[in-house]
Amino acid sequence: MIKTVIFDMDGVIVDTEPVHHYAYHQHFKELNIAVSDEMYATFTGNSTRNVFQKLKEHFNLKEDVEDLILRKRHLFNEAFDTKPDLELIDGVLELIRDLHANGIQLILASSASKSTINRVFNRFDLNQYFTHKVSGEDFPKSKPHPAIFLHAASLSVAPKEECIVIEDSTNGIAAAKAAGIFCVGYHSENSKDQNLSQADHVIHDFNALEFSVLQRLDV
Incomplete structure (x- = not known):
């Protein structure tokens, strides 16, 4: 039972996926990286830390993973608080x-x-x-x-x-x-x-x- x-x-x-999608893609623009729809789909179910660890390795990003997480989280929270629907x-x-x-x-x-x-x-x-x-x-x-x-x-x-x-x-x-x-x-x-x-x-x-x-x- x-x-x-x-x-x-x-x-x-x-x-919350549309909010995550918005926050991630805003961040991708800031980082000047092109993340394909196919690659983005593989992130479903992953933590933000794991996503940025993968992105840092794939795109050879110079930023620290913790800084990347904080920026994306800020973008997400901003969108979350203003999204009425x-x-x-x-x-x-x-x-x-x-x-x-x-x-x-x-x-x-x-x-x-x-x-x-x-x-x-x-x-x-x-x-x-x-x-x-x-x-x-x-x-x-x-x-x-x-x-x-x-x-x-x-x-x-x-x-x-x-x-x-x-x-x-x-x-x-x-x-x-x-x-x-x-x-x-x-x-x-x-x-x-x-x-x-x-x-x-x-x-x-x-x-x-x-x-x-x-x-x-x-x-």
Whole structure:
């Protein structure tokens, strides 16, 4: 029986990708580098630190990774605070409330920074539902490395065999499977070019994952 649901954030709880896209591409212009759409798509599920480590190596950037992170974060926060149409993914708040009301433990495991996670959770009043929030900035390797999900599962009230992960990215699903955790792939219209084929179960709508459905999954 499932006791804990581990949520990714970007693309699953809230679509911050357009804000990230804006901030990254503003920064790319400042750095005078040309990042292709194909290369950018591979960053999905990675922490900002990992992205800039890759960019620094690929483009031989002279700037320190920490300075690059701070600049991008500034651009993101500026856009986040001024974007009026930032909303939760359709149906996810109802799912969160349904699972919480039925005694399911909820844990966040996101590649986003702590500051971004807190901005989202404070803006949408989500702290009341989650027992833990785990940020990818605390781990040297990003998804598809399983470290973040192994840590999230260690915070569960139950063994990882009674946990599931909800992910929308190729890297996130690979990380969940590498951690040995049942993964529900969410086919988000906002997450482009992502391969959900490794997921154990795929949904296109959060209404398809209410508590009663969750208990029937063959975990």
